[in-house]
Amino acid sequence: xxxxxxPPDVLVVGASVAGLSTVEALRRKGYEGKVTVLGDEPxxxxxxxPLSKQVLSGAWEPERARLRRHDALxxxxxxxxxxxxxxxxxxxxxxxxxxxxxxAGRTWSAGAVVVATGARPRPLPGMPGMPGMPGxxxxxxxxxxxDAIALRANLLTASRLVVVGDGxxxxxxxxxxxxxxxxxxxxxxxRLPMAxxxxxxxxxxxxxxxxxxxxxxxxxEAVDGLVGERGTVTGVRLGGGEVIAADVVVAIGAIPxxxxxxxxxxxxxxxxxxxxxxxxxDRVYAVGDVARWRHEALGLSRLENRTxxxxxxxxxxxxxxxxxxxxxxxxxxxxxxFDVKIQVHGTLAARAEVTIVDGEIGEGRFVAxxxxxxxxxxxxxxxxxxxxxxxxxxxxxSLTPAPGTSHREKT
Amino acid sequence: MNVAVDEDKCCGAGSCVLVAPEVFDQxxxxxxVLLLDPSPPExxxxxxxxxxxxxxxxxxxxxxxP
Ligand SMILES: Cc1cc2nc3c(=O)[nH]c(=O)nc-3n(C[C@H](O)[C@H](O)[C@H](O)COP(=O)(O)OP(=O)(O)OC[C@H]3O[C@@H](n4cnc5c(N)ncnc54)[C@H](O)[C@@H]3O)c2cc1C
Ligand code: SF4
Numbered sequence: 001x002x003x004x005x006x007p008p009d010v011l012v013v014g015a016s017v018a019g020l021s022t023v024e025a026l027r028r029k030g031y032e033g034k035v036t037v038l039g040d041e042p043x044x045x046x047x048x049x050p051l052s053k054q055v056l057s058g059a060w061e062p063e064r065a066r067l068r069r070h071d072a073l074x075x076x077x078x079x080x081x082x083x084x085x086x087x088x089x090x091x092x093x094x095x096x097x098x099x100x101x102x103x104a105g106r107t108w109s110a111g112a113v114v115v116a117t118g119a120r121p122r123p124l125p126g127m128p129g130m131p132g133m134p135g136x137x138x139x140x141x142x143x144x145x146x147d148a149i150a151l152r153a154n155l156l157t158a159s160r161l162v163v164v165g166d167g168x169x170x171x172x173x174x175x176x177x178x179x180x181x182x183x184x185x186x187x188x189x190x191r192l193p194m195a196x197x198x199x200x201x202x203x204x205x206x207x208x209x210x211x212x213x214x215x216x217x218x219x220x221e222a223v224d225g226l227v228g229e230r231g232t233v234t235g236v237r238l239g240g241g242e243v244i245a246a247d248v249v250v251a252i253g254a255i256p257x258x259x260x261x262x263x264x265x266x267x268x269x270x271x272x273x274x275x276x277x278x279x280x281x282d283r284v285y286a287v288g289d290v291a292r293w294r295h296e297a298l299g300l301s302r303l304e305n306r307t308x309x310x311x312x313x314x315x316x317x318x319x320x321x322x323x324x325x326x327x328x329x330x331x332x333x334x335x336x337x338f339d340v341k342i343q344v345h346g347t348l349a350a351r352a353e354v355t356i357v358d359g360e361i362g363e364g365r366f367v368a369x370x371x372x373x374x375x376x377x378x379x380x381x382x383x384x385x386x387x388x389x390x391x392x393x394x395x396x397x398s399l400t401p402a403p404g405t406s407h408r409e410k411t
Numbered sequence: 412m413n414v415a416v417d418e419d420k421c422c423g424a425g426s427c428v429l430v431a432p433e434v435f436d437q438x439x440x441x442x443x444v445l446l447l448d449p450s451p452p453e454x455x456x457x458x459x460x461x462x463x464x465x466x467x468x469x470x471x472x473x474x475x476x477p
Contacts, residue, residue: 024464028457047469049422064420067469306467307426314465334422341423341442385423385442 006321007111007283008033011100012078013086014116014257015039017047017306018288020067021313022114023078029321035078036108038100040085043145044073049306051148052172053336057180058152062145081106089113089264091281098283112283112320115261115272119143119254119289119304124164124226136226138233140250142173151250155180158247162236164223165252166190168197168335171206173250174215175337184215185244187236189222194335197344201354202368202380205361206337213338218244254304256290271302276326277319278312285316296328297399305333330395334385343388346370346378346395358387367391375399412456413474414463416444420470427462427471434459435471444470 010026012019015037023035039045045067054060073080084106090099097109121141138158140151155161161177163170166188174186174193190196192203193210207217218238227235227243235243256271266280267273271292274280278293286293288309292302308329315327334343352370359366359382367388370378375398381388414434423442427435434455436445451459463471 021464028460028464049467069472072472307424307465310426310465310467332424332426334424336422343423343442383441385425386437386439389425389428389437389442 006031006033007096009110010035010112010114010320011098011108011110012037012114012116013089013100014114014118014288014290015041015045015080015082016116016118016288016309017045017067018118018290018309018313019114019116020045021310022116022287022316023076025314025317026320027076029317031317031321033111035076036110037078037080038084038086038102038108039080039082040103041144041146042083044068044070044080044082046145047306048143051145052142052169053176055145055148056152056155056173056176062149065145086117086260089115089261089266089284091264091266091284096283112285114316114320115280115284115286115290116288116309117257117260117290120257121147121251122253122255124223124249124251136228136233137231138228138246138248139226140248142169142250142252143254151248154248155182159183160246161185161248161250162187162244162246163250163252164188164236166193166195166219167252168194168333170252171210171337172335173252174210175213178210178213178215179338182248185218185246186210186215187218187221187223187238187244189220191220193217193219196350197348198342198380199348199350199352199354199370201361202342202382205382206342209338209340254289256292256302258290269300273300276328277324278316278327279319285319287312287316293327296326303329303331305331307332330392339383340364341381341383341385343381343385344378345380345388345392346376348378348380352377357391359384369394412451412453412459414446414449414451414459415472415474416446417470417472418443420468421466422468422470424467426465426467430465431455431458431462435462 046065050065085103088101098113100108171193178184195203221238224237235245258268272286274293276294289304295301315325318325348370349372357369365383368380376394379391421444
C-alpha cells in the first residue's frame, strides 16, 4: 500500500555517499522531518574513489577524501550516529513505522528506512574472517579509508605486490602501486584487464598500457589461494598451481552488504531487491551499491559506481515525499590509471560493434561508440572526458524512438 | 551565492554541466570543470545546489551568504 503521506521521520542506514546524497536530496526538496543517519564506520562521510588513487599513492592526506565540510554537514540538520552497525530490520513491526536494531543494542523506529549499506569486499581463502583459516599478515582488502591507510603503510615497506582481481579496482591499485615503485602482478580470471567492463578492443589497449608501465599481467587464471610462512603472506597460488611471490597481496571484489537484512523477510538476491521506484517494501527503500532495482528496460539491475549512488538518491528522496519517479539512469563510471582517464556512459554490451568516433587509439586520446542492433548503448572516452560526455545524448536518443517511428518498429 | 571549484579534485564527470550548463562547462583538453559564472543569479540557485550535491568528486563548494 502506498500511503502518499510524507513520513515524519527517516532513518538512513549507511553513512557514505548514497546515504548522504539521500539526505541532501530530501532537504533540497524541502523535507522538514527528523533525519537520522546510522553508520558503522567511525568516520564522517568520505568518498571511496580517491582511496585507490590519491589516498593510496599519498597525493592526498586521508582527510581530503571527506565528502562534505563540517558546516555543510551541520546545515543538513541530520543526526549522524556513527560507529554502530545495524543488525536487523523489522519491516512491519508496528503501524506506520519500521524498526532497526543495532549492535550497541539501540532501537530506532522511523516512518521510512533507507538501506544504504553499500558493498563489502569478498574475502579470499586464507584471509582473516574465513572459517578455518588463520589470517596472514600482508593480506589486504580495499573498501574503507582504514583499509587504504593500512594498505599504503604496507606498500611503503614492501617490494612485491600481487593484486587479486582484474576489474576496475584491481587495475587501479596495480597502476597506483606501480607508480609508487613496487613490482606489481595483476591476476584474475579474464584474459584482459577490465575485459567485462570495456570490451576486448579497449581492454587490449589497457593491457598494453599496464605492460608498458611495468605491470606484470598474469591473467586468464583464477587465484586458488594464498601461501604464507610464519603468519605472513609469501605468495598467491594460481589455479594451474603456479605460485607468484609477494610481500603484499590485495584482493578486490565486492558483494552487496545485506547480511543484516536476513531476518527482515525482504527479498535478497545479489542486493536488496526493489521495484522501479527503488522501494523494497512499504516504508523501505534502497540506494547505491546495495540496491538491485527493477529497471524498466533492463530488468533487475545493480550498479556499483559513484554517480549511481547520488542519482538513485534523488529518486529515493522523491519516493519518500510521495512522488513516484522511475529510476532508469544512463550508467556512468570513470577510472584513473597512470595518466589515463577512462569514462564510460551507458553500457558497453559484450557483443557490441565498436567504432572510434573521435581521436585515435594510437594517439592515446579517443572516444569509442558501442552499438548493438543499430542502437548506441554506450560511449567510452580515453583521455577525452568532455567529448565523451557530449555523446551521451546519442545513448538517450537510442532509448527514445524518433518522432514518427513507433516503439514497435524500434524493438 | 558564490560558487568555487577545486580543479584538483574534479574528475571530469560533467554531472555539473548536465544540471547547470549556464554555470559550468568542461575544458576541451582534459574535461576539468570550468566555472562560467562564480556568482550566478537567483533563478539558478536550485540547479547549482543540485550540481554541488551530485558532483562525484565534491569539487564544488557554495557560499550561500557572501
Ligand atoms: C577503492 C574504491 C575506488 C572506487 N573508485 C571508483 C571510481 O573511480 N569511479 C566510480 O564511479 N566508482 C568508484 N568506486 C565505487 C563507488 O565508490 C561506490 O559505488 C560508492 O561508494 C557506493 O556508495 P554507497 O554509499 O552505496 O556504498 P558504500 O560507499 O559502500 O557505503 C556504505 C556505508 O554503509 C556502511 N554500512 C554497511 N553496513 C552497515 C550496517 N549494517 N550498519 C551501518 N552502516 C553500515 C559502510 O561501512 C559504509 O560506510 C570505488 C569504490 C572503491 C571501494
Ligand atoms: S561534476 Fe564535479 S567532477 Fe564532474 S566536471 Fe563537474 S566539478 Fe568536475
